[in-house]
Amino acid sequence: MSEEFRPDILGIFCRWCSYSAADLAGVSRMKMPPTTKVVRVMCSSRADPVFALGALLIGADGVLVAGCAPGDCHYKTGNYQTRRRYALVEKIFDTLGLDNRRLKLVWIPASEGAKVKRVVTAMTESLQEAGPNPTRAEMFI
């Protein structure tokens, strides 16, 4: 894929860890690809996979869901539920031959601004390889 393709990524970050980490990355002026628009939710478990599917189906190139590391969820168990749901969606994508590169769940602790940078960069690169989401060219969705 050409260098010019700049994937459009929706980030859904939990308020307590991942969003704080993103904040930290911003305050520390870390440079990363300007590909990811972040929506803040109270907990990763609020990110019903249907929201992610909705974004992908109207042409987002990728969705990055981020939460606190297992054991660290502000609500104790939210991210364990998130993990099950995204494991399930991953299985559905595999079964239907959909591109699992487009939907990722990661854990980002509040102190790890550098992880935000690393993850956004890695997802951007992998989506550059994947190319634009075919849902953009499909009217019947």
Next chain:
Amino acid sequence: MAKAALMEGSNADLAARDLLKSLLSSGKVRGVMTLVETGPAGEVNYELVADVAALENATPLYPLMPANAGGLLSRLTVLEGFEEPVAAFLRPCELRAFVELGKLHQVNAENILLISATCGGVYPLRASLNGGLADGLPAYWEAVANGEAAEGLRPTCSACEHFVPFGADLVLAAVGSGGAGRLAVVARTPRGDEALEGLEGAAGEAEVETAGVKSLREKRGAARAELFETEPLPAPGLEGLVAFFGRCVGCRSCRSVCPICCCEICYFDAAATEPTPRTFDVHLKRKEGTRVPPDTLLFHLGRLTHMSASCVGCGMCADACPVYVPVATLFAKVGAETQALFEYVPGKDPEEEVPLQRFEEEELAEVGEERFGS
């Protein structure tokens, strides 16, 4: 061997009807929920019957499923359980749906005597149009008695491996019974034992796992592998899904007949998902055009994420689809994968929570790891 009553009926349906009649006339139950023939050409519907005479037209195992009775029984009992004992005759997948609904807090199960049978499968509802099923019934019963696979069933029935019910109080050993006069009703629980106490039909012992059950299970297994390979399922990828659902008219019948889809207000009916001018605005900023109304695939993929782990493969959805999208085969196939992920068999164990309501702290370690690239 378990305690059993041997019924006289010449086929499993008649034996099942006799069983219900004696339960009702002996006063062991005050009502019976069963399929009843309501028209001359094989029209059948579920009814709750309190009078023995009205059971004359009962046809508990008629090979059609106008609704998943597990869902119906949940709707009957969701607010309050029965005050007096009621017998409900459910097919294995209906019973599994009922158990799933129990886990989703949609059931008050007290005072229900659950009766099921080893199941030969049902035909698509449209096979019964204009009395089209009547001629084939004797052959169907013969196949069931011999543990053969009947032809022309609902695709998910022909590929169903869970035709021996889990956990019913009484099970009619229909599959592989060998035929007339040898139909056994096997008690599986103390409640079942009690129900058989003193009923007509020689008291004896029998097994549900007949030789016929074993041979049918093998045939079903082979048919299942073939169905998932050959039914016109979506080709891998987005294009395949678009083609598969290309006929979908968005009626949502598949959801409304699904026993598992029990939410009072479905996410996809919520005001937040109603398309507004802004919806189209957002779509058209990214795409050259969009379907009106949009979100067909979102509905189906969303339903898969919300309920496939509990799909019992009953086939109602495909039967209800007005444009013949083989929804049930797709849901059963995807469901088999998501269920395997959590080593879960829907409707098997009432004590085991549904996969998305529970978790282990130590599991699925790779999900959430940094795994980018292909």
